[in-house]
Amino acid sequence: MWPLWLLASLLALSQALPFEQRGFWDFTLDDGPFMMNDEEASGADTSGILDPDSVTPTYSAMCPFGCHCHLRVVQCSDLGLKSVPKEISPDTTLLDLQNNDISELRKDDFKGLQHLYVRSWEEPAGLQQGAGVRALVLVNNKISKIHEKAFSPLRKLQKLYISKNHLVEIPPNLPSSLVELRIHDNRIRKVPKGVFSGLRNMNCIEMGGNPLENSGFEPGAFDGLKLNYLRISEAKLTGIPKDLPETLNELHLDHNKIQAIELEDLLRYSKLYRLGLGHNQIRMIENGSLSFLPTLRELHLDNNKLARVPSGLPDLKLLQVVYLHSNNITKVGVNDFCPVGFGVKRAYYNGISLFNNPVPYWEVQPATFRCVTDRLAIQFGNYKK
Template identity: 70%
Template sequence: MFYCLLLLCSQLVLSVALPFEQKAFWDFTMDNDMGGQGMMNDEEGSAFEPTKPTERPVGPTCPFGCQCHLRVVQCSDLGLSAVPKNIPSDTLLLDLQNNKITELKENDFAGLHNLYALVLVNNKISKVHSKAFSPMHKLQKLYFSKNMLTEIPKNFPPSLVELRIHDNQIKKVHKGAFSGMGTMNCIEMGGNPLENSGFAPGAFDGLKLSYLRISEAKLTGVPKDLPSSLTELHLDHNQIQAIELEDLIRYKNLNRLGLGYNHIRMIENGSLAYVPNLRELHLDNNRLSLVPAGLPDMKYLQVIYLHSNNITKVGVNAFCPTGFGIKRAYYNGISLFSNPVNYWEVQPATFRCVTDRFAIQFGNYKK
């Protein structure tokens, strides 16, 4: 029995580990990461001496407070007063919205040659250096809304296809504002105090544009010399008084025209003939007393909004042609509610070129 106890005690003594003595920070990683190499070497009788750690390779850094993931750098809602430094050069999307940035300087975006989208919404930017966008050779989307710009910034990248610059303080669009741009899909510039006189002749020269919106401005008429390539034009929530014969002469490619929430009392006969490809026309919330002339000749028109006007009479040929084979697309939406005309006074044949009765929005006029 004594022999057994002695043997057990000797095993316990041998099994007790020596006190740990830290020599360097990397000692904490030795036990698990080195596969037991930090333990005593039975053959040599000496402890493993850790090698000096090698320097880690330097990779892209992320600006302080920002989040960087999959080439997206998100620096929104940080109270920044300037564009942060050390933005990774491979960034594709840079989000700087909801900050307090007041100026874009020449080298703020230096090295960002691959940037695809830049978000600057809701800052206090009033000044942009003429070379601020120069490094961004691949920029396609620029969101500049809700700032304090008083003019269109200069020298946009030729690669840009979408520009949203609404809700600023822009009063003038200077000549050649979009020179060198080539082709763009969309420009949204509503919510600026733009008057008709604010568009300099040649402001859109050379630009091939599909979609343009100038809503909630101070326009009293359709601006002149907009890009003739437009397929959508939205001028709602302005102070336009009338549509004159030459207002739409440049825009034969228009598919959608938005003129709602204006003060339009008259559309001159023949004006709509210049937009033969129109498919959707918004004239709601104006002051029209008659259905515009020329609608029966519009072969492709499918939707027309005329509600909330002063229309008192709707003729039997107000919408549909009298002959056959002229109208190529039937209406699938006609709104006439909130007008001082009784629906029972309108002849059913008035809507003979409408897809079905559910496409007609009519109702009693209540003052």
């Protein structure tokens, strides 16, 4: 169980944008700008820091048995709960139900908790009256059934963490205010059209660790979404799904069964700055495929079956990091990474990994890495079968 002082500390240290999450609290290491909600965008004052003198405490007598309740935080993790407790104070702003045995979310489980919402983990000033950081955590339970109106009282919910459960479908009628959905490590096989309709504020979806195949994405499944971040790792994809949001800045499809990147696969995603395709079975990247990614800064192609450095890298003026280790690359040409001529590339590389490839590195010409910031940024290593 997380002590309340540590929970508050984590809230104070965390950042906004998501990344690859290996453990639940890993999201506290995210970096990037915070996405404002409508209230903040309108100029409402929601700033501040976690200051005990500025926090308005409440002393409600309502606290579920075995839980810890303080400053509108109700912590009920690791208690073996079979259902959502009933004795939750209506002024609760953070409800922690992770690591229990809850199997179902019923219609009235969150009734009366209309003040519960997540603005962001990184803005602890939200504990103040009327502004607060408010959260609902359902990670690592046994939830397999969610009533269609279970989330109806949570009209301001912005972040829903319901990973590591037994869900076979995306929860219905998600609150329109939702910004972030983490639903990885469930049993979801299908993303139907319309399941995300009305979620105009959605910024991030993490749905890795589900047995999703390409055929599981219905046409128009992501219509209307303006996502910044999407992760569908550790699934059963054999190619890049079609019709993903054009607004994506980060797309992570690692640990799948993708075999090739064809010309039209990346056509829609000109705003990508981070693309994760590591741990797949990619043998071929069609010439010109990467030309549709003019803002790309980081490319993960490690642990695939590439026989050569992908063409088009010198034309990516902002590309700084390329992971190509653990492939079948046997040769590196003098112009594989850097453009011909000076002043063409706007950002030099600060990381190129080529280790665990059958490349005779002593034959690679030094000029090959003329657009790299430092020789330490190049990782070769000895190839071992």
